[in-house]
Amino acid sequence: MKILIFETSKLAAARAARQIVECVRPKPACVLGFATGGTMPPVYRHLAKAYAEGHVSFASAVTFNLDEYVGLAPDHACSYHHFMAQELFDLTDFAPEHINLPHGDAPDPTAEAARYEALIKAKGPIDLQLLGIGGNGHIGFNEPTSSIGSRTRIKTLTKATRDANQKYFGDGEDPPQYAITVGIQTILESREIVLLATGAAKAPAVAEMVEGAISASCPATALQLHPNATIILDQAAAINLKLREYYFLVHPNGKEISLA
Ligand code: PGA
Numbered sequence: 001m002k003i004l005i006f007e008t009s010k011l012a013a014a015r016a017a018r019q020i021v022e023c024v025r026p027k028p029a030c031v032l033g034f035a036t037g038g039t040m041p042p043v044y045r046h047l048a049k050a051y052a053e054g055h056v057s058f059a060s061a062v063t064f065n066l067d068e069y070v071g072l073a074p075d076h077a078c079s080y081h082h083f084m085a086q087e088l089f090d091l092t093d094f095a096p097e098h099i100n101l102p103h104g105d106a107p108d109p110t111a112e113a114a115r116y117e118a119l120i121k122a123k124g125p126i127d128l129q130l131l132g133i134g135g136n137g138h139i140g141f142n143e144p145t146s147s148i149g150s151r152t153r154i155k156t157l158t159k160a161t162r163d164a165n166q167k168y169f170g171d172g173e174d175p176p177q178y179a180i181t182v183g184i185q186t187i188l189e190s191r192e193i194v195l196l197a198t199g200a201a202k203a204p205a206v207a208e209m210v211e212g213a214i215s216a217s218c219p220a221t222a223l224q225l226h227p228n229a230t231i232i233l234d235q236a237a238a239i240n241l242k243l244r245e246y247y248f249l250v251h252p253n254g255k256e257i258s259l260a
Pocket of ligand 1: 036037038039040131132133134135138139140
């Protein structure tokens with residue numbers, strides 16, 4: 001794992017966005033895996049700015065989002081379809097026919113999960129998968145005890161996850177109990193992984209992901225198995241890492257050191 005620790009969450013988000021732009025520029029028809037959640041809008045603002053300033057075009061890129069709530073139609077204000085349209089797709093030139101998310105309102109969610117997994121297989125592999133991490137160590141909606149060999153499927157959300165996402169729902173509406181999420185094995189088959197975590201609330205999960213034993217109890221620990229995973233943190237999210245001085249020595253302020 002490459003651990004990059006930045007002074008601020010702004011710098012961390014900018015670094016994650018830069019890696020996405022650097023993936024797209026030499027390979028315009030690349031396949032990108034996107035994530036939702038409160039950590040991601042700053043990254044997407046950087047991508048929208050890079051597009052607006054003419055530094056990059058996303059017109060040929062194919063996208064796959066990690067997950068969607070079961071029962072929410074794409075036009076529901078709390079759906080991840082809606083989130084992505086608002087935060088990124090409507091602000092850039094991603095082509096609607098290249099954008100993929102699971103359909104939360106599919107009549108048979110299990111069949112929809114299988115369709116989505118097959119589509120990733122057909123159009124993939126994903127060149128770069130962007131990830132956040134839950135306070136409980138989930139990636140996508142792979143909650144603790146998800147199999148490291150899992151594929152796209154229905155997951156029951158934990159109370160902790162539903163509580164964390166309650167703020168996005170209106171009064172009297174709770175986050176759905178179920179979601180369609182790509183699996184951990186599906187994520188691990190991406191060529192490159194970029195996980196962004198900012199803020200003190202993520203510090204325990206980040207420490208477990210990087211320095212804990214690989215275990216389904218903390219799904220993000222599965223990323224230790226990936227040969228090309230970059231973990232981008234701000235100081236607050238890095239605070240519980242035992243070897244954080246070492247990571248900072250390897251990449252001071254998140255920079256690459258040239259030995260040439
Ligand atoms: P957050 O969610 O960005 O809203 O903290 C991350 C996640 O649950 O994966």
